[in-house]
Amino acid sequence: MKIVVAVKQVPERDAVVRVAADGRGLDERDVTWTMNEPDAYALEEALQLKERAGEAEVVVLCAGPERVQSTLREALAKGADRAVHVVTPESGAGSLGERDSLDVARLLAEAVKAEAADLVLTGLQSDDLGAGQTGVVMAELLGVPHATLVLQVELLGNGIKVKRELEDGWMQQVEMPLPALLTVQSGGNRLRYATLMGIKRARQKEMREVSAAAAAKRVDEVVKVSPPTRVKRTEMLTGSADEIAATLVERLRFEVKVL
């Protein structure tokens, strides 16, 4: 069995994020990068599937400039067998900033086709842009069935059974044939920690670089990127203690919905 995990490198949660001078992207100079969290869960699911199946190959895939190799190495250290790096320029034409979700999905799908994978896993969305498109578009381009918001995958005789998270705590179990593509939700598994042995072994694992196709014309356009504006609203409740308590409970229950 061959499992391909498509991952993305995103700014770390604590990274200093500044808007670039042109106002349409990020100034990447001081950014520290990490693996997109839902992708880390997708990788974990793949590794656990491999452990359960006994024999499987986990190939980790990422598109981006030179810097994404640190994320691919991390995946190799955690247990992926080899890596494929779709190399895009650092900036300018063909760089990630110039490509939309469809275009990135094309790059990744192209690389997956070459692997003839039984199962493709990826995070359900990215922590930076959060479009949630790449996975499902890839499934369409590959012509395989897909399921989203996946928490668990179970291997059946000739297919898989997946557990999907619906709204409000509802779960759905779906049986699917293989090959298939799943977009994985955070929190379904416990992530493993990176080990010294993993890092050392990762150095000997294959990291294949493939060049990216030229960027297609964007179907959408980024007009402006801006940090969220925070609004702080304070309202003083007045009246007797009983009245205040009653109003407070009502607000907490129906407006803030914490009670």
Place this chain on the structure above:
Amino acid sequence: MILLLGVSMVGISVAEPTSFSTAERLLVVVMIAASLGVFAWRSWPIAGNILGSKKDADFSLRPVGRRVWEFFWEVLCQSKVIRQRPLPGLAHAFVFWGFLAFALVTLNHLAVGLGHGFLQYAGAVGTFYEVFAGVWAVLVAVSIAGLFVRRFVVRPRWLGEKVSVESGVIAGLIFLLMVSYLATFFVGDKGFAVRGLWWVHTMCLLVFLPIIPRTKHLHLVLSPLTVFLKRREFSQLPKLEGDEDFGLVAGKDLTQVIALQAYSCVECGRCTEHCPAASTGKVLNPKEIVLGVRSYLNAEGPGSEVALLDGGQAALSMEAAFECTTCGACEFQCPVGVQHLPVLIGLRRGAVNTGAWEDRYGTKLFLALEKQGNSLGMSSMEREKFIAKQGFPVFDGSQEYCLWLGCMGSYDPKGREIVADFARVMQYLGTQFGVLSKEKCTGDPARRLGNDLVFGDLAEQGLKTFANAKVKKIVAICPHCVRTIATDWLEYGVAPEIEHHSEFMARHAQLLPKQEGESIVYHDPCYLGRYREVYDEPREVVAAAGTLVEAERNRERSFCCGAGGGLAFLGEESGERVSHVRATELMATGAQTIGTACPFCNSMFRDALGAVGGEHPPQLLDIAQLTARVLFKDADQEHK
């Protein structure tokens, strides 16, 4: 004593057989050869296991002077043996010194049998020596009898559940050796008795020798060497060498020093007696860890690929290895130079560096250190907000000190109070200081849990941060940070000079006001005391804020709070909580306040007092808070 003086005055002397027949001499030679032969035959595999183990890559004899001094003080003077267990310790020391005093007597005794006796038990020197040895013989006989009673009648539980038969035999032999020497003063020159005593003494010696290997009595031969060759630093962890070294995974990873120490263990159980895990009902038993390594070597041999943890040795379990708080009481207590921490942490390194250790809390901690760079898993924004709120100056290279906040000082509410109070003390003293705008964990919990990847990354980043900020001097409120930066980081580079805030405040004691009154019991943090040997400085600070009270176990014998070794971040303990035991002990002093010098101890006691503190628990304050309280008493009262 009086008896012996009398003996020497009336001129009675040691009686020796004057001549041996050729047959007798032949028998002596054969028996000595047999005794030595059996000794060598039984020692050979042990020597092979020690010498066949991996070389200690980081071992250096230097500084030799210190080694010689420790050999003199710990071996010849028996300092540790006596100090930590005075009564049995003195008894042991008398036996040991008696052996030394007896050395020439013994050699001469055997030489007589071969017709070459060299001691003249006549004249002033000869008479003095035979009486001198006689006095020691009495002391040894009394001491060994006392130790025999202790082992077989009193039976302290640290000596183990099984009664060691060979210890009884050895004690009997030593007793007989002494008695058979002393008796020669009284038999005059009755040929038969003299010859009989000579043979009894000889047989004791020749039976004694082959018993030594393969029993704890091997320490007679090995422990002087072990004390001389022990690693220089407390809890000194060797650097991992090459691409296949992940710590103590299997026998192939055990080093010569570890093997030598394992075979030197005298099974006295002091390590276990003082171990916070063993004494609160956990699986870990440090003595059994050392003996586990020994029996592993006997069973599998050095170079084996069989796993050390959860392999054939019951004592060497994953559960036990991860119950250690790394308090170091075992390593400090050991009278024969066994260093437990590099073994316990080495086993953890082997398990974590290869991913064999799976633990929900441990994984969470490692991921927090990987991603957030602090052990509490908080966003670094929270630290920035705290710094801004306190108005701490940011270090820019112009200030004398860099005030290191640490994870507790940055994110823990109580740790923040401690840091804030210490900053007020520094401001009062007019000390110029600044805090780093970005700080990551020193890697202490990762280091103690055996995660070399996370520790190494954090150490390298930390060194870079200090270098970039041009920091010259650091002061910190956390003994774990101090130890890790000053000692553990050395694997990656030399950090700027660092000290604990107790050292800083003690140095400025004359500028700080004093106050009398409330009684304060001071708890020695392991990482400040045993790890750094700082005992007096925090006491000086406490004594300026009230009346210093000592807990039953204090200074080098202080009992752990339960937080060290990364255990503060792991799940619930099995057995009794270490922190409850210590908090109860501190409360038993009746002190109004508990003074701490480590934010982790403080946090553990805060929880413990909630559980076992009763209705009116004592106050719990860091030494910085004690000082700040005296300094700003008036100001704070006005503020209220």
